[in-house]
Amino acid sequence: MRNYARISAPPPEGIERKSAHIVGGGIAGLAAAVFLVDDAHMPADRITLYEALDVTGGALDGAGDQQTGYTARGDREQHESMECLWYLCGKIPSLESPGMTILDLRVERARAHQRQVQIDGKPGGAVFRGRRAHVG
């Protein structure tokens, strides 16, 4: 029942005369724009996104080259239960692999393996023990 209502959602009444002003170009603002265009049928040219920086993406950053060094301020880990994110990614074509979406290009890292590795430390936890015991 839920799924039927998701599949068959007609354009909202009067959507063609509405405009959107999206303040902040991080992933939340970008996602809102995608959902307005693709799900709510708002004409894309009625959507304006305002961003203070010269680049969008917010905390989802990544820049640089091998001369100046690559860089990013952080990295997020994802889980399959992040269903709104995957719904979004399934709408967006990959820039380098024709016919693929960015959802198709996510990778699973065998993280469980590394978690159980111990170095110079006591067994038990699933974390990395450094070379010195700092606390008793």
Place this chain on the structure above:
Amino acid sequence: MIKLWLTPEEKLENQTLADWFTPDFFSKSAFWYVWSSMYAFWPDHALIEGRRYLLRYSEINPANLHGILHYKYNQYDSVAKPIHVWLERHGVRFRTGTIVTDIETADKDGETLATGLKFRDADGEHRLRLTRDDLVFFTNGSLVQNSTHGDTNTVTKFDRNAADRGCFTVWEKMAARSPKFGKPEVFLSNVDRSGWISYYVTIKGDATFFDYMEAKTGNAPNTGGLTAIVDSPWRLNFALFSKTFPDQPDAVQTLQGYAQIMTKPGSYIKKLMPECTGAEIFGELLYHCGLDDDQIKSIVSHSIVHTYAMPYIVAEFMPRRVSDRPKVIPDGCVNLAFLGQFAEVPGEVVFTTECSVRSAMMAAYGLSGLKKPMIPLPESYFDVRVLALNLKIMGSKEEFTPEDLRALPASEEIVPLISQVLNSAKLP
């Protein structure tokens, strides 16, 4: 732990994890080590958030973290850029280099209307008048707001300027005018608690470190996630990558990490992390991984380090009341929504991309009038199999005995909570 599952979050407001758990939990339990490094929790973080994480990810068994997904490249090239390109091709207008300075609202007949948008760009100050057909979507906080940059040979200082902090400043102006826009000061008043430094290293022409780690752990780079070094006074975390940028040559290696404690000197570099250059921070990491002085000097000399001091990176974890964040669509708002990590998305957890995207979906569907149901939150904690698995993990048990089961509900505290949950049960 079971009591926390069963206690509604309204009763946990303003409390921290340290208020709830005993000191032994933080110093001795393997559960805490894994959990805190995976989700970046700290004992003085909000108990409400901790409980939400426990429930939201109750299906993830901490002993076997399968299902952790990454993107092929860094998150800009893999996610943000393709979305930007898709939107641009569809005709969405981007005004980059444009600083929004205020969103004006007016209350009338029980409704709240966004009436004006003030912004500044290269041409000067502007004010746009808004009607009820102008829908405003405002991301009222950013984890990387006012972040500052250092590199291999320079130190980055935390930006503590509270008068000018972009989207937070706009949120503060709005919150001063109406209580339904939340309380930004709850999250923003303690940079010492909400800030940390991250580092990103590019190593060229020296495979010593990656080879060493592969030999030691048996894992190729890129096969592991973020790993915490428990014995580091800074509580350093790191992750090794093989290739995270489309144009990155195979011989160039990258790694990334952060630290949680800014107030203790390091083991190799006897300084606080905020006093260190990128080279010193990387040296401290190499030392903890077990490399000697000569190796450290050589590896660092082949590396470029970028560091970032982010004053609000875990501001979203500060102890709070539920109402301290505005609802995605605050009561009575007809053309105004709040998005991101500082908007209240019931049941959802902060510090995730999912939280931002879910808030965007709620806002876009809600303000546009689209009659499309939200993707429901996974409520795996209602699954008796998930509950059984979690009980086993918490009790470190392979199998339950009748005695174990009798011991559970025998607790005087738990029984009333269970009856409360049973009596308030309702279908979604």
